[in-house]
Amino acid sequence: MSAEATRTDPLLSVRDLVQEFVVREGGGARGGVVQAVSGVSFDVMPGETLGIVGETGSGKSTLARAVLQAPRPKSGSVVFRGTDLTTLHGSRLLRARQHLQFVFQDPFGSLDPKWQVRSIVEEPLIAYHVGNRAARRKRVGELLDLVGLDPARYAKRHPRELSGGQAQRVAIARAVALEPSLLICDEAVSSLDVLIQAQVLNLFERLRRELGLSYLFIAHDLALVKQVSDRVAVMYLGKFCEVGPGESVYKQPLHPYTKALLDSIPSTEPGAARAAATLHGEPPSPINPPSGCRFRTRCPRAADKCASEVPEPRELAPGHLVACHFPLTEPAPAEAGAAVPSQSASPAVPSTAEVQG
């Protein structure tokens, strides 16, 4: 194993990650290259949870799989615990991935229906030659306890004898069996009923505290992501449009897309949410994404510059980056001409108190 990452180094450091797929034309569908992930960079610090929100087709799941090297990204680097996974092969990649585990959306799809729960949880321990049979069985019991399943009742069950929430707990027990340092959760609670979802979220929270786990937590539900995340990234058509501390992104969204997402959430305050349908139209095809800013075709603030220039991420508040020519702290381009000159010279930045709060 290469040199251990020091405390201040990020646990996971992803740079300029690109993933593309070639699709053939047929059945009325257009052929071309799907630009699923187009140059994404981020860090996850030890013990930190980075949430990634985005809609269907934003590339968030492709991003998760590219980090896992399944399949390998087209270009870019994925440095995990000091080693670039994109350069590793075979057993060395397998060994590095021991500390990088994942939980996906459909628990039943990821559990072998013919296996007993205890064999499912034991399997990674066997694969990585951890302990002897007796030690492994003991560890399986501990792991089931950890995720809130009584080993006496559940160890010998098959997946079909479990509810969705229980099956997801088994998937989590298997994922944490090798004591990973990073858990990638892709819509891991999205298929669960709300009461079970809350139980599983609390379990993630407990594992974070007790095992010092870091998470890459991917979901389409903004409130859910806020609940678990230290920092949140918003993804649209293969790119991050905004990333920053959770409180800051949700209280003071800088990207018009983030604002539209936030405004679309139904609220339990009657009448309060009916600002709805703030965003019109459909996301464009990732086969031929718009020039310049990819959100411009649906953006209420889009101007000529947005079509010609790709907006680079800018840090407008501590740790809060936005890739937008006209972020929400500045007047919209149409009003910009009428704006007071001093305002356009120094764009209003959210007060630091708010950002750090």
Add this chain to the structure above:
Amino acid sequence: MSPVVSPNGALLQVEDLRVAFSAGGREIRAVDGVSYQVEAGRTLAIIGESGSGKTVGCRAIMGLLPESAAISGSARLHGTEMIGLSDAQLRKHRGSDMAMVFQDPARSLNPTMRIGSQITEAIRTHRAVSKSEAHAQAVELLRLVRMPAADRRFHEYPHQLSGGMRQRVMIAIALACRPRLLIADEATTALDVTTQAQIMELLLELQQELDMALIMVSHDLGLAASYADEVIVMYAGKIVEQAPAKQLFGKGGTVKMRYTRALLDAIPHLERAAHTELPVVSGRPPDPTALPPGCSFAPRCPGAADDCVAQAPALTEHALGHRWACWHPCENGVSA
């Protein structure tokens, strides 16, 4: 507008609806004595977890359950009894008087047929109109559901459309014969949050334009709070709480059932700080073949007492328009 539904003006009147299945000699009471009504132009949300009976009840009204389902009780649509009708009779009502939109538009649409043909088929099943007339109506329906480039989309296949657009097609098919009652069963659950907002807005606009009654079946209390007039909460086949949305949610909301409270509290919302523990109730819904004699929620309820286990509380209108089934309801909307 009065939140109280008048007993005579109701478009759909459901009384003591029961649906039971038998599994391995044991009876599963999926819907266990449910009564409610909906007026034209109003939106009713039926909320519950998987297995609460919310979908089965609606399918019973639509006549979409298998033969093995034992259905009793009454569901009158505009005065006509729907329960006990023959398949042929039900087919006449389905589509023309009542229609349903489901969660997964990809699975509801025929992948080998152009969407235009699927809509014209729906029209011509119920109305004797010429092909060209049906075509014109289908394009009109696509426009009605705000389908972008309706003329072009008419000739496309389902796989060429996004999830949101497919759901618009499903709504167009459901509305083909201008039903008086539209049931949307988790119709926006599979959609993204911005698309969900678009489809909900569309449904409510169409409801006003066509003066339909809308029943939205969902697990999402947030959706109910935002869009419904009236909310029903179901647990283990029974209605446990029913009230106008305004009375139930938001500041000054007077939720009475601890189950409803638990559902509300378990939803992550933006006001909560990161990494805080979500309030949860332990356990899971009871085995439908072995329901407890008392309140079905009692084994999980933080406020359960001896009387809850002994006898099930009936659903009673305790306050104007607000029905609940609990011996020890929450005070001022919060759990004691």
